[in-house]
Amino acid sequence: MTDTTNQRPVSTTGDEAATLPTTYTPADVEGELYERWVERGYFTADAKSDKPPFTIVIPPPNVTGSLHLGHAFEHTLIDALVRRKRMQGYEALWQPGMDHAGIATQNVVERELAKEGKSRHDLGREAFVERVWKWKAESGGQISGQMRRLGDGVDWSRERFTMDEGLSQAVQTIFKKLYDDELIYRAERIINWCPRCLTAISDIEVEYQDDDGELVSIRYGEGDESIVVATTRAETMLGDTAVAVHPEDERYKHLVGTEIVLPLTGRRIPVVADAHVDPDFGTGAVKVTPAHDPNDFEIGQRHNLPAIAVMDEHAVITAHGPFLGLDRLEARSAIVAALRAEGRIVAEKRPYVHSVGHCSRCKTTIEPRLSMQWWVKVGPLAKAAGDAVRDGRVKIHPQEMEKRYFDWVDNLHDWCISRQLWWGHRIPVWYGPNGEVVCVGPDEQPPTGEGWHQDTDVLDTWFSSGLWPFSTLGWPERTESLAKFYPNSVLVTGYDILFFWVARMMMFGLYAMDGTPPFHTIALHGMVRDQNGKKMSKSFGNVVNPLDWMDKYGSDALRFTLARGANPGVDVPIGEDWVQAARNFANKIWNATRFALMNGATVEGPLPAPEELTASDRWILSRLNSTVAEVDGLYEDYQFSKLSEALYHFAWDEVFDWYVELSKTTLAKGGPQADAARRVLGEVLDVTLRLLHPIVPFVTETLWTTLTGAESVVIADWPEDSGYRDAEAEAEIATLQRVVTEVRRFRTDQGLKPGQKVPARLDLAATVLVPHEDAIRSLTRLTAPEEGFAATASLPVAGATVALDLSGTIDVAAERKRLAKDLAAAEKEKAQTTAKLGNEAFLAKAPDDVVAKIRARQEAAEADIARITAQLAALPQG
Template identity: 50%
Template sequence: MRELVKTYNPKEVEEKWYKFWEEQGYFRADNRENRPVFSIVIPPPNITGSLHMGHALNTTIQDIIVRWKRMSGYNTLWLPGTDHAGIATQNVVERHIAAEGSSRREYGRKGFIEKVWEWRGHYGRTIIYQLKRLGASCDWSRERFTMDEGMSRAVREVFVRLYEEGLIYRGSYIINWCPRCMTALSDLEVEHENIRGKLYHVRYTLTDGSGALTVATTRPETILGDTAVAVNPDDARYRDFIGKRVFLPIVGRELPVIADDVVDMEFGTGALKITPAHDPHDFEVGNRHGLQKLKVMADDGVMNDEAGPYKGMERFQCRKTILKDLSDRGDLIKEEDYLHAVGHCYRCKTIIEPNISRQWFVSMKPLAEPAIKAVEDGSVPFIPEGWKNTYFEWMYNIKEWCISRQIWWGHRIPAWYCGSCEGVTVSRTDPSSCRHCGSLAISQDEDVLDTWFSSALWPFSTLGWPEKSEDLKRFYPTSVLVTGFDILFFWVARMLMMGLKFMGDVPFREVYIHPLIRDADGQKMSKSKGNVIDPLIMMDKHGTDALRFTLAAMSSPGRDIRLSEERIEGYRNFANKIWNAARFIFMNLEEESAILDPAALTLPDRWILSRLNRTVADVTKMLGEYRFDLAAGAVYRFFWHEFCDWYVEFAKLQITEGGKKKDNTVAVLIRTMDTALRLLHPFMPFITEEIWQQLHKSSIMTAPYPSMEESFIDDTVESRMDSIMDIVKSVRSVRSELDVPPTKAVDVHMKINSDALRELIEGHLVYLKRLTSAENIVTGTNISRPALSAILIFSGGEMYLPLAGIIDIEKERWLLEKRLKKVSEEINRIENKLSNRAFIDKAPEEVVLKERDKYKELTEQKERVEANLSWLNG
């Protein structure tokens, strides 16, 4: 058997095995098989993206689930793909060609889109290679892209059907406008940020000269678009103003003073300027009162013709100038500091301008209803459950969805406008004439759809819809959706709505929402803050398995992950531990593999097999509950602190005995390692494959996931091993406290109270000697204390370590006193409890019994400690 190198080298093995898995077709799902199905679709990363920790976590969790299910015998599909990310991609490619000294306009629409496709061909697939580096076992033969032909057809089908049902419509409303991206955005694409701004009080004088009103505004530049001033009808201060007119400052236009109860009397001055074309609130007021909607700003954020003297001024420059002019005229009454939320473009962080504009919308309420119900009635559980509330809150108050974007890269809106009759033709296939009048003078809408419109169809469009494909029949609904809560509304909610609408069934049976990753200080990772931990660099430095295990171990529900490189190093060490345990086993392997003889198992053998099978049960249970943290913790503890720390040490002794004992020990080592590797494989696919291949000459991916073997679970064995281990730990502890190094051999005299315990100890003296570095061990029920010896009181008896010439009486006394204090405190506590009548009466019997047992045991120990102390003093 060839010896392994001393430290595990991830780089060598990762690429090799990933290639092997792909070549063998292990990732591929079969749509003709009749095994139970498990399917997931990946949250498609943007083609502009580079792998960050969020992807790494999301991918790792899905891969853990998928590899586990695959090994458990499911016909498993993990369908991968990418998202065309309209605005983001267009921005990136525009920057790209700007660097070449060109521009989007120069290319023209057709040329630019060709350029984007070209760009995607070159750079848009890096994220896919990075997912592969993570070990993602996706079925790459089914990879999809939101702009590919099939998905585009699905988008069109959905658009047309919703339009025909009246759920998609076109109209002029206030939308969020990004003057930099020059496009409309949905409400979700606006990030609100608290900004320390000012509330400006501006005076509007009445045309009849009878006085003035003061309004408060945060955006003085919109004064130019005012078409009324509103007050609350119940406001006694302004009752006489209603129906009068005021002069718009600077401009001099006359505005009516109207009454509307949306005006909050408490806020500001109680008088509200109304700008229906530039404020959603005012838009409504304008509609109610039939006010003119006066646009004073162009789409690029520059004031237009209607702005009079301010025409051509950038919006914030205009604000400054207007403030100065108002102030010069004495119409600026005061400025108040004011903290308020200001919307920013989620792509470019530019301040959003609410703007009246003609756009396409989806009517959400009818779509939301069934999606709410599906979550309410438990058809789609959320894990953790708490996210349901967040989901409901958004869904109950859902708003219309603005889906048109004034960009080029994306699914073009399938609507054609007629130059002759003004009719709109919405069609699955490109029409050549107007549906209404037959005119050939039609032209397609210039806009494209919100990227999330196509993502919403992902779980069924990727499977071939609107065709009734085999994949769709077999794999829809998917088994679970794994995602972060940051796209709960953007994506999860919309998929639910669309899935129910077009498939008549939920798109996924469960939603697992994983935490978000932050840095060690709890800050969001961002390039501008410079606090990103790059998963690619981490994989290079510490190995993919270490990174994956870290992410799994740290994803506790309901809490963000504060990632630090030290944690990754810690689990890199774990990988190395696994590697070295394997090395140890390989060093002891014979040509012929040993068969495990259940009749010849020693106590440690039976113990490790019992612990192993409990771990199998724990890990499987935790995986089923999406507790990757607990699953990872359980297998980590077992492997390191039970298998390596204890069993391997016992095994060394059993191996030196040779013969049958050795063979059986090696068999147990292999059995344990073998099972542990399979348990670990979903977490650490590469190292487990590398070791497994050397052990079995086959792939661990096709090995069955372990299931608990009840017959190996043995409480008695475990408690007997606990006794042995306790004794070892006690002796080690005393040696350490008294500064007796392991190199110094000592004798151990053991006075044991019960026959059973004595038998147990005597049966395992070899182990005890070795693990405590004892020269001789003397046991008996009537052992007396040797002179100059250290004393050790344990639950079944006492131990003496003769330490002539070494023992330090003071230190010994200190140890005993420390023990006495601890025991006495514990006794006091229990005494208090047991002397409480109410406790005896009301507490469950088993709890009372437990306390009584503990009391008895402790009082005995206390007596013995005291006896030894007085012996020491005497």
């Protein structure tokens, strides 16, 4: 009824339970199990295998990093996919590695040098780079050990680093190819500049936050020929080369084409008409500083304006005059003061809260700066990346994320790839004494001789990580691994780097691999947030170290919590109480399996024929196969939250809370049906543990190997739906569950203690429940009626009648008094809500959601009245 053809089961007896401690302690098993998996080569992918490939790359974490909840979340999802595919018979490769993280790593080593009173310039470039490699060998890669703690099933034999020799060759190869195809060029453009790190940085390395600044309105020119502009960066006015207005703005048409005097400088600058200007914002006129603003740069290009840089790389004013040598913030105050003295300040607003970019590494305010840099001409590359999704070669999941992807790739600007750092892939371009420029490929000798020198810049780390899906497999060589494992089956990553990393991999993969995209599917997930949905941040004090939760509750508990919250493309709130609940689930799995082993559950031999099984046996096998089918479908749709919920409720609710309890009655009777129940119990646990394994690998490995005696669940077969369904048994057990649930609810309502025995007569003749009387009594703590039995309450449910003798079990007078008080409260609530809903004036003014809440309160009150009235009627008279 379920597929177990390739298992290696052995008979299990109650003695097997003795090999399991009475309680599950994750720390006692996790580390040992993981190292055993690695040593046995379970995660090692074989390029020569004839199995179908399944490939995923790890989004390479920074070598400076450590495991945070975002990593743990993403790795859990990837590991679940890979483990399942491995069990399904695929040659599964999860490619691990780390990114050299240019700025972050250089900053770490520079801070170490600063403690010694040195800078990188004291060492020189070559010695500094050697120092970084030494740091990487000694301190980098902390995250690798933490990945082992989490249970990542990566192929450690293939671990790569973006500065490895092979990956460096790939970087140089594709740079040369792009250069020769005129898709890489050098030009002066506006870039994000960090005055602290002294380098251009990518958009993703800029963090925007609301800062308190000032907005000053300045009058340029005189009288009717003057224009007022507003700015938050008064210091940049020294570099203004125009004032721009909208072409159709009647207020300024008479000034377009004229010149006005730039205050404090005496320079005359033109008034130009440009459609970029919003006439309805502010005064409808903007100052144009082409060397210090990306939008102004574009205006400058359209109107052939000069670009005057007024700051150096440290953001210190270089323009001659009284402000020379001032830091940009000092200059801002000084310039505003000077303008105020001249009567040029029309208005000032302080504080003026506005969004300001900061370097994600050092938190310094970013300075837009005109700079000579290397660029990738992304037009044709981005078009190919968009076409691959549009024509269906690559699927984005969830599909609604496609729009964001197209919005990005269809409007992508040329990519600045050079960084003014020493740590990274150095740009393979040499300059000659007479202005020669030579790009050198990996197998070519650089030019030599007096006056030749290599470009001092290095490449953006996104350039090398964009090659990750194929450079890690040996490209540019046509290796066995590249042939076997490219393209990747799926990329699992956060929507936050859809533009920066994913788009770059798409562009480079299609370009380098003859139009073959780097992956078939892009599965996007959200960000991990705290239990209140707030972004995790050190400044908020809500950052969680996942290792702390793994130490406290076990890796399985953290993994299950993260998977259970993973809806595609949606952020994931997480709190410690959820991890604790997942730990309780692991304990429940442990205890249920121990019970099964103690009672002789077995996986040996075929399952008995359906006619040899009880209804509860047939029911659980039917539900088991339905769950296998449901989980399979959800995996294929990357619905981790839903499949985790399905597994949780099947395992806890149906297997542990119902079938295990029902089997106790069967086992107690002995005989052939008890033997059949042992085999069914073994089967259900075997399959359930295999279904759970990809998400909670450690506890399932321990239990499954004990249950089956087989080598490892890591290499066990993934369960298959045999197609067995038994609607009749499912209906029969559903009726039983309804009766038991109603009796339990009645007992609770009457204030009976959970273990308190109550005599009752069960009239089941008109139902399918006659064979289940013993089970019903056991599950509801109802004893058989004895002499003198007198029913004081009758509970009709599902065609059956349960008559109970409650005399002597409860204080009837006290219970009647308590229920009467509850009934009065419910009737008062109903009266109040009915009055509101009957007030036409209120209904005409109240919002729909308020009316809906009141109506819901009314319905709840009516339900309470019916329930309490029934409880009062069921109480013994007298």
